[in-house]
Amino acid sequence: MAWSAMGFSWTEYGGVTRYPQDGNPKPRMFRANRHKALVNKMGFNNPGASEIRKRLISRKSEDKWPKTPVAANIGRSKKVPNEHAADDYASTLDILWDHADMFVLNISSPNTPGLRDLQGQEYLSSILISCNKVREMKGASKPILLKLSPDNSDDEILETVSLCLSSGVDGIVATNTTIKRPAPLSTQSRKAFSSDGGLSGRPLNSRSLEVINLVYGETQGKIPIVGVGGIESKETAWEAIISGSSLIQLYSALVFNGPTVVSSIVKGIKSRVRESGFSSLSEAVGYKHI
Numbered sequence: 001m002a003w004s005a006m007g008f009s010w011t012e013y014g015g016v017t018r019y020p021q022d023g024n025p026k027p028r029m030f031r032a033n034r035h036k037a038l039v040n041k042m043g044f045n046n047p048g049a050s051e052i053r054k055r056l057i058s059r060k061s062e063d064k065w066p067k068t069p070v071a072a073n074i075g076r077s078k079k080v081p082n083e084h085a086a087d088d089y090a091s092t093l094d095i096l097w098d099h100a101d102m103f104v105l106n107i108s109s110p111n112t113p114g115l116r117d118l119q120g121q122e123y124l125s126s127i128l129i130s131c132n133k134v135r136e137m138k139g140a141s142k143p144i145l146l147k148l149s150p151d152n153s154d155d156e157i158l159e160t161v162s163l164c165l166s167s168g169v170d171g172i173v174a175t176n177t178t179i180k181r182p183a184p185l186s187t188q189s190r191k192a193f194s195s196d197g198g199l200s201g202r203p204l205n206s207r208s209l210e211v212i213n214l215v216y217g218e219t220q221g222k223i224p225i226v227g228v229g230g231i232e233s234k235e236t237a238w239e240a241i242i243s244g245s246s247l248i249q250l251y252s253a254l255v256f257n258g259p260t261v262v263s264s265i266v267k268g269i270k271s272r273v274r275e276s277g278f279s280s281l282s283e284a285v286g287y288k289h290i
């Protein structure tokens with residue numbers, strides 16, 4: 001509930017895996033203040049889908065459930081090989097089904113060995129088939145989104161998008177963190193950038209925007225895009241929207257700018273909509289492509 005008080009209109013929890021896991025040893029998160037960037041190698045530390053489900057049920061019973069939509073982010077359990085990934089994702093989806101409004105399949109974290117290989121067509125289509133089966137079994141339609149890596153080539157991303165369009169994926173999240181690094185500007189950032197893991201925050205913004213533009217160019221609004229990566233101000237938020245994002249999301253900016261960043265972005269977007277002569281925010285989505 002604190003999230004909606006900050007100005008968020010939706011929230012996401014996770015990454016959740018089928019089995020409990022400790023994640024990588026600490027330290028596993030590094031700051032690069034001069035870059036407004038983080039490097040993390042958390043590795044999906046979480047108590048596993050069944051325990052999370054229990055905790056969510058108890059939150060609901062205590063009336064601590066947000067009034068705004070909630071997404072669940074699902075990752076592959078570290079101990080499960082890619083050959084069995086489809087079952088692993090589908091089981092977690094099944095366990096969490098009643099406890100989220102939409103689901104994000106995360107096949108793009110750099111912190112689980114081999115996870116990004118799941119973006120290959122064969123693995124990905126078997127994951128999508130298994131998750132679609134769970135959805136059919138549930139008899140209700142909740143959106144299933146796929147989260148992309150910024151480190152794939154444009155051609156690979158387009159291939160993935162085309163598979164999404166033909167497999168009933170309801171939306172695309174662009175993007176996860178990158179394994180690329182900018183040139184360090186300080187001893188602190190040199191240390192952060194020398195760690196394994198995914199980089200988020202300001203230096204990710206330009207590639208994330210490229211991916212949003214690329215995906216929108218291909219999908220033309222057929223399925224929504226969630227824009228994420230280095231969004232930290234009304235300008236970066238607006239750019240993500242006119243590039244094609246129907247929803248936006250941020251993480252690192254909360255760490256560097258504090259919670260007021262959310263309401264300042266929300267206010268900023270509202271005035272940009274007015275100033276640009278749009279009658280609603282949805283008119284601005286993808287406007288750059290017209």
Ligand SMILES: Cc1cc2nc3c(=O)[nH]c(=O)nc-3n(C[C@H](O)[C@H](O)[C@H](O)COP(=O)(O)O)c2cc1C
Binds near residue numbers: 014109252
């Ligand atoms: C500490 C940390 C943990 C994260 N864990 C996950 C995760 O479990 N699943 C996921 O899809 N993305 C995860 N991300 C990536 C973010 O959701 C987001 O895609 C990325 O940080 C880029 O956005 P930002 O620049 O606003 O931080 C994590 C990021 C950070 C910094």
